[in-house]
Amino acid sequence: MKIAMWSGPRNLSTAMMYSFGNRPDFTAVDEPFYGAYLHATGLTHPMGAEVIASQETDPKQVAAACAADPAQHRYMKHMPHHMLDGVPLDWTQDCVNVHLIRHPARVIASYAAKRENPTLEDIGYVQQTALYDKIGGLVIDSHDIRENPEAALRVLCDAIDLPFDASMLHWPAGPKPFDGVWASHWYGAVHRSTGFAGAEGPLPELSSDAAKLCQEALPHYDALKARKLLITS
Numbered sequence: 001m002k003i004a005m006w007s008g009p010r011n012l013s014t015a016m017m018y019s020f021g022n023r024p025d026f027t028a029v030d031e032p033f034y035g036a037y038l039h040a041t042g043l044t045h046p047m048g049a050e051v052i053a054s055q056e057t058d059p060k061q062v063a064a065a066c067a068a069d070p071a072q073h074r075y076m077k078h079m080p081h082h083m084l085d086g087v088p089l090d091w092t093q094d095c096v097n098v099h100l101i102r103h104p105a106r107v108i109a110s111y112a113a114k115r116e117n118p119t120l121e122d123i124g125y126v127q128q129t130a131l132y133d134k135i136g137g138l139v140i141d142s143h144d145i146r147e148n149p150e151a152a153l154r155v156l157c158d159a160i161d162l163p164f165d166a167s168m169l170h171w172p173a174g175p176k177p178f179d180g181v182w183a184s185h186w187y188g189a190v191h192r193s194t195g196f197a198g199a200e201g202p203l204p205e206l207s208s209d210a211a212k213l214c215q216e217a218l219p220h221y222d223a224l225k226a227r228k229l230l231i232t233s
Contacts, residue, residue: 001162002094005076005078006132008102011100018193019149019153022171030180034079035054036082037082038051045182098140103143104125104214125217125220147231149196151232169195172194173192
């Protein structure tokens with residue numbers, strides 16, 4: 001089984017990668033299109049040069065690697081905004097595609113702490129809804145995972161016909177061998193973790209520009225939220 005987990009940044013995506021990567025029957029891949037995305041766009045990102053140097057920058061070659069049959073189950077962490085026009089998507093037909101979502105107010109507050117003045121392009125909501133329309137798949141909300149990790153993961157595993165494994169609930173602290181080179185900048189909190197953080201509190205209050213960005217992203221979040229897996233405790 002190949003799982004393609006699609007989400008924007010600061011979306012519980014690394015914790016989910018650690019969850020599946022901790023299963024003895026899975027390998028994990030961290031954002032394989034990131035280097036190709038930065039190479040094509042010329043955008044300035046933290047550790048951008050290191051990212052480009054560490055990865056294949058030809059998206060066709062990356063897509064071919066994603067399409068290859070794994071020796072065991074493979075979990076791939078992907079970001080929709082990395083899939084620029086012309087990047088192959090045919091490989092997704094052989095994947096279980098899952099879209100991980102999070103309320104944009106939480107994403108924007110978290111992202112801005114690591115990179116100032118995020119744009120709608122940076123946080124990926126428009127691209128995620130467009131990608132969902134192209135390839136379909138399941139939707140799961142990070143809020144539900146934080147609220148009750150075992151219940152949410154059991155529902156997800158059942159939906160994709162994968163036996164639940166309790167090893168998904170905890171992992172060793174520290175970096176992982178499948179982390180991207182950018183982990184030292186972005187993954188500090190999850191490196192200190194040994195499992196999913198607890199339930200989230202109230203939505204953060206945003207400044208004027210951030211609040212405007214949230215309002216732009218919110219319809220895209222709401223459209224996918226309406227399709228999410230229902231989790232019962």
